[in-house]
Amino acid sequence: MDLPNIFSSFTLMASFLFLFLLFKIVTRWTTSKTSNPKLPPGPWRLPFIGNIHQIISSPMPHHSFKHLAQKYGPLMYLKLGEVPYVIVTSQEMAKEVMQTQDLNFCDRPNLMLSTIFSYNKTDIIFPIYEEHWRQLRKICVIELLSVKRVQSFGSIREEEVSDLVKSISSNEGLVVNLTHQIFSMTYGIVARAAFGKKSKHQQVFISLSNEMINMLGGIYVADLYPSIKILQSMSRAKTKFEKLHSEIDIILQDIINDHRSIHKEAGKDEDLVDALIKIQQENDQSQHQLTDDNMKSIIQDMFAAGTETSSVLLLWGMSELVKNPKVMEKVQGEVRKVFDKKGSVDESELHQLVYLKCVIKETLRLHPIVPLLVPRECRERCQINGYEIPAKTRVMVNAWAIGRDPKYWVEAESFKPERFLNNPIDFKGTDFEYIPFGAGRRMCPGIAFASPNVELPLAKLLYHFDWKLPNEMKNEEIDMTETFGLTVGRKHDLCLIPTTRRL
Numbered sequence: 001m002d003l004p005n006i007f008s009s010f011t012l013m014a015s016f017l018f019l020f021l022l023f024k025i026v027t028r029w030t031t032s033k034t035s036n037p038k039l040p041p042g043p044w045r046l047p048f049i050g051n052i053h054q055i056i057s058s059p060m061p062h063h064s065f066k067h068l069a070q071k072y073g074p075l076m077y078l079k080l081g082e083v084p085y086v087i088v089t090s091q092e093m094a095k096e097v098m099q100t101q102d103l104n105f106c107d108r109p110n111l112m113l114s115t116i117f118s119y120n121k122t123d124i125i126f127p128i129y130e131e132h133w134r135q136l137r138k139i140c141v142i143e144l145l146s147v148k149r150v151q152s153f154g155s156i157r158e159e160e161v162s163d164l165v166k167s168i169s170s171n172e173g174l175v176v177n178l179t180h181q182i183f184s185m186t187y188g189i190v191a192r193a194a195f196g197k198k199s200k201h202q203q204v205f206i207s208l209s210n211e212m213i214n215m216l217g218g219i220y221v222a223d224l225y226p227s228i229k230i231l232q233s234m235s236r237a238k239t240k241f242e243k244l245h246s247e248i249d250i251i252l253q254d255i256i257n258d259h260r261s262i263h264k265e266a267g268k269d270e271d272l273v274d275a276l277i278k279i280q281q282e283n284d285q286s287q288h289q290l291t292d293d294n295m296k297s298i299i300q301d302m303f304a305a306g307t308e309t310s311s312v313l314l315l316w317g318m319s320e321l322v323k324n325p326k327v328m329e330k331v332q333g334e335v336r337k338v339f340d341k342k343g344s345v346d347e348s349e350l351h352q353l354v355y356l357k358c359v360i361k362e363t364l365r366l367h368p369i370v371p372l373l374v375p376r377e378c379r380e381r382c383q384i385n386g387y388e389i390p391a392k393t394r395v396m397v398n399a400w401a402i403g404r405d406p407k408y409w410v411e412a413e414s415f416k417p418e419r420f421l422n423n424p425i426d427f428k429g430t431d432f433e434y435i436p437f438g439a440g441r442r443m444c445p446g447i448a449f450a451s452p453n454v455e456l457p458l459a460k461l462l463y464h465f466d467w468k469l470p471n472e473m474k475n476e477e478i479d480m481t482e483t484f485g486l487t488v489g490r491k492h493d494l495c496l497i498p499t500t501r502r503l
């Protein structure tokens, strides 16, 4: 096509788009004048963009939402593009959405990239609440993430964490990039738990998976204007994501085929792919047969939900400990006291590390890795606190703001693990002022899997080494800037200098 042609088709397309948008604005304006439900309070909206301009005033949406909620209250109505949102910012409202009316709020919205990622919403994280999802979630909870299964991966964790310690020891006195080291360890654990022996595709799989996870954390214009279908077809992110997805699909299918061709003794060294193949064979006549696409989507979920979360939590934990040397000293004292007799840290005595568990809980309070939880969608029109919530409204629960609310927490902004000592409050989804794993039917099923992946490496890092910041920096100068994505982690890599204290 020559230049004048391109120009005239572009002008035609732009005029068409303009007229279409004008039509949309006018029809929306008139319908909103006629129907007048009592929506929750919220800031004034601009035509077409709604409240987008107020949200992008900070790079962290959970900060913008907290700021707005201080003015408009714990149940706040926003419009991002053409999509209605309700933002929940109190224990009481969170309980209403995730317990009292959980069934009405347990769908997930239809988003451009998550639909591709989840094999058209047939995984566990992204589908709406229906029978197929219930069956997959049951498999996930009972067969893949049970305490027994997690225990069976004990030797994998021991090996991967010992490799981490060895690698750090060999850099004694030098600056170590803990971000790289910890991410690589967690990926190693999840990859071996999923695929068993090191797969020939492991490194490629990890790098593709990482890229997809980063893209999943983005906000895309097409998701804010779902009625303008052309935005999806024009999206470069979609094209790129489809390519990544098809590459990862080939690798996963190859891994499944490989596993099918090897006959292992029942139960021996069973990894997650073996477990899924077994379930598929046992249920091949059932109405809810597990397809290969289902298996691939479940494995992808384990990577998306299980790697970055644990790594980011460990990194925030180490950052807070460096920033708070008294807490560091106390927790190191506990770990060394428990394991000095043995001379090394293993999983058998982790239950004795009461203070270390409080350190992890406090880290999750200040840094709930998924601060707005995973978005939900309201199935049917309903009422909360006398306000009307229209069907299809997307709901975000600001777990980060609730966890820092001085109404529920003394010295809410300070890192004080002691607050969890002899305190029954827990992250099991019943204390709504503390919900880093969510609550209700869509609550995270991965707590048992995540716990040893965080406790063991943290205990080992604290047992073997003392830590300081490079360049003579003072502890309180540690950079704690966040970056927003699928999870909220440190913006800059955590670089520390280790000194070996126990070999």
Ligand code: HEM
Pocket (backbone or CB within 6 Å): 124, 125, 126, 137, 145, 301, 302, 303, 305, 306, 307, 309, 310, 313, 368, 369, 370, 373, 374, 375, 436, 437, 438, 439, 440, 441, 442, 443, 444, 445, 446, 447, 449, 450
């Ligand atoms: C520190 C670690 C982790 C944190 C903070 C975390 C947090 C969360 C949160 C906040 C949700 C959304 C809950 C809601 O919507 O109410 C979630 C969902 C989920 N998590 Fe985790 N998670 C962690 C580790 C894991 C691990 C290790 C796995 C599996 C290997 C996992 C698997 C899942 C799955 C499958 C879902 C979707 C559940 C559903 O929609 O039904 N998570 N997680």
